[in-house]
Amino acid sequence: MDAEYACYYTREVMLILIREFQSPDEEMKKIVLKVVKQCTATDGVEAKYIKEEVLPSFFKYFWNQRMALDRRNYRQLVDTTVEMANKVGSSEIINRIVDDLKDESEQYRKMVIETIEKIMTNLGSADIDSRLEEQLIDGILYAFQEQTTEDTVMLNGFGAVVNSLGKRCKAYLPQICGTILWRLNNKAAKVRQQAADLIQKIANVMKLCSEEKLMGQLGLVLYEYLGEEYPEVLGSILGALKGIVNVIGMTNMTPPIKDLLPRLTPILKNRHEKVQENCIDLVGRIAELGAEHVPAREWMRICFELLELLKAHKKSIRRAAINTFGYIAKAIGPHDVLATLLNNLKVQERQLRVCTTVAIAIVSETCSPFTVLPGLMNEYRVPELNVQNGVLKALAFMFEYIGEMSKDYIYAVTPLLEDAMMDRDLVHRQTAMTAIGHMSLGVFGFGCEDALCHLLNHVWPNIFETSPHVIQAFISAIEGLRVGLGPSRLFYYALQGLFHPARRVRDVYWKVYNTLYIGAQDSLVAAYPRIVDDNIRPTIDESESLKKRIEKPRNDYVRYELDYIL
Numbered sequence: 001m002d003a004e005y006a007c008y009y010t011r012e013v014m015l016i017l018i019r020e021f022q023s024p025d026e027e028m029k030k031i032v033l034k035v036v037k038q039c040t041a042t043d044g045v046e047a048k049y050i051k052e053e054v055l056p057s058f059f060k061y062f063w064n065q066r067m068a069l070d071r072r073n074y075r076q077l078v079d080t081t082v083e084m085a086n087k088v089g090s091s092e093i094i095n096r097i098v099d100d101l102k103d104e105s106e107q108y109r110k111m112v113i114e115t116i117e118k119i120m121t122n123l124g125s126a127d128i129d130s131r132l133e134e135q136l137i138d139g140i141l142y143a144f145q146e147q148t149t150e151d152t153v154m155l156n157g158f159g160a161v162v163n164s165l166g167k168r169c170k171a172y173l174p175q176i177c178g179t180i181l182w183r184l185n186n187k188a189a190k191v192r193q194q195a196a197d198l199i200q201k202i203a204n205v206m207k208l209c210s211e212e213k214l215m216g217q218l219g220l221v222l223y224e225y226l227g228e229e230y231p232e233v234l235g236s237i238l239g240a241l242k243g244i245v246n247v248i249g250m251t252n253m254t255p256p257i258k259d260l261l262p263r264l265t266p267i268l269k270n271r272h273e274k275v276q277e278n279c280i281d282l283v284g285r286i287a288e289l290g291a292e293h294v295p296a297r298e299w300m301r302i303c304f305e306l307l308e309l310l311k312a313h314k315k316s317i318r319r320a321a322i323n324t325f326g327y328i329a330k331a332i333g334p335h336d337v338l339a340t341l342l343n344n345l346k347v348q349e350r351q352l353r354v355c356t357t358v359a360i361a362i363v364s365e366t367c368s369p370f371t372v373l374p375g376l377m378n379e380y381r382v383p384e385l386n387v388q389n390g391v392l393k394a395l396a397f398m399f400e401y402i403g404e405m406s407k408d409y410i411y412a413v414t415p416l417l418e419d420a421m422m423d424r425d426l427v428h429r430q431t432a433m434t435a436i437g438h439m440s441l442g443v444f445g446f447g448c449e450d451a452l453c454h455l456l457n458h459v460w461p462n463i464f465e466t467s468p469h470v471i472q473a474f475i476s477a478i479e480g481l482r483v484g485l486g487p488s489r490l491f492y493y494a495l496q497g498l499f500h501p502a503r504r505v506r507d508v509y510w511k512v513y514n515t516l517y518i519g520a521q522d523s524l525v526a527a528y529p530r531i532v533d534d535n536i537r538p539t540i541d542e543s544e545s546l547k548k549r550i551e552k553p554r555n556d557y558v559r560y561e562l563d564y565i566l
Contacts, residue, residue: 003044024083043167101139150190152168159201196236203243236275250290291331310355345390406442421458440484487520
């Protein structure tokens with residue numbers, strides 16, 4: 001609707017809406033809130049009109065304790081108020097509700113803090129003056145300390161307000177940190193957990209306000225609490241330490257990294273997912289940025305603990321452990337780490353082997369493949385199925401990660417891949433084809449067509465395999481070779497079976513051709529066979545009044561324009 005009309009009709013509708021603000025019917029209230037939200041968001045409706053005509057009645061009839069008790073009303077009221085703030089500005093709304101942060105009803109305080117969180121996340125704190133800022137921090141500290149049900153609304157609200165105010169929080173940080181330290185000593189586990197979570201949320205602001213001394217003090221206190229018995233609280237304490245380490249840096253950290261890391265090593269044995277995730281993230285951060293502060297022996301001890309974390313159910317924990325192997329290898333050299341990982345290929349558990357192969361690939365990416373390949377290829381000589389499959393999978397991941405660096409290693413690994421492609425075991429061939437696919441994509445344009453063509457001759461016989469996983473690996477290899485070798489070469493391989501008398505043979509070949517066609521339709525034109533025109537025969541042109549015999553070809557397959565030389 002046109003903005004001018006929208007403004008006029010909103011004024012007309014708003015009279016009825018304001019009258020219905022007083023309705024005792026719960027359903028009516030929900031509908032009224034929805035309509036007010038839509039009217040406020042409409043272009044053409046002026047902020048001045050909303051401020052003067054709507055806000056007074058809106059806050060009088062809707063912002064009360066009863067609205068906070070019904071979950072659906074609560075949600076709709078928060079959304080509508082946030083939409084109004086988008087129109088009239090944050091300070092106009094926050095000014096009206098900031099005193100309610102000290103209301104006796106906890107549910108109502110939660111509604112207020114959630115609204116403030118969303119408004120400040122959307123609009124920032126630019127139009128909040130110093131008086132309102134004081135009220136806000138005072139109210140939010142009160143609400144945080146007085147809560148009885150420990151959920152994340154207060155925590156997220158506190159974090160959002162402090163992060164939005166940024167440097168303006170400097171004056172209040174000692175008071176906030178005092179509250180945190182006091183709550184870290186509380187006998188209730190949930191209170192301690194929330195205090196630690198809050199440190200993680202405000203660490204960036206403390207750095208912004210140059211409060212390194214305060215952060216160092218918090219770091220020491222958290223270090224002392226690493227013996228916490230409740231895993232949820234311990235996870236939050238590790239998260240808080242991670243937040244401080246991230247912003248304060250390795251050299252300024254108190255306690256020193258050389259003291260902190262040995263305390264983390266036994267915690268890696270903890271089986272609780274939150275503890276594992278935060279601990280491995282913290283260890284990974286230290287390995288990435290401050291590995292030189294810790295002796296190599298300690299890193300090797302951590303390597304052995306990390307192997308256990310590769311069994312974790314949660315993917316993010318396995319991924320963090322794998323990345324940490326890369327950082328440790330960069331710090332102490334790849335050989336010791338690689339020896340540990342290669343031994344791990346002998347285990348029975350598949351998930352553990354897969355994670356180990358990814359870790360080997362990341363070590364090779366971090367420390368350059370030439371440090372890893374000799375040991376990896378030597379391990380392939382072990383006459384054990386799991387080990388050989390692990391080596392092939394590690395190669396597949398490695399070529400996926402290193403991209404065009406593959407050109408330096410393709411001739412070294414071709415005999416190994418050739419051996420794998422001739423193996424009777426399906427999984428061998430499947431994994432080797434995946435590796436060939438990734439390698440082909442990496443070496444595109446580097447003149448390695450001779451090796452790729454040799455490998456294609458070993459890949460092609462797998463065209464009639466029936467296992468879905470092998471078919472997928474075959475198509476993946478063909479797709480990679482299409483890029484590396486060019487579609488024309490593959491088209492000639494496929495051409496021999498496109499018109500085979502057996503339908504099942506034709507189906508497979510047409511599937512390959514269709515894949516080529518989708519990927520490189522334009523490039524195939526030059527490779528199509530030339531089909532000559534059929535014999536010329538006389539035809540009669542009916543369009544002429546005088547019927548005369550003219551010569552026309554029976555078909556015109558030949559594309560003469562392909563012969564033009566420009």
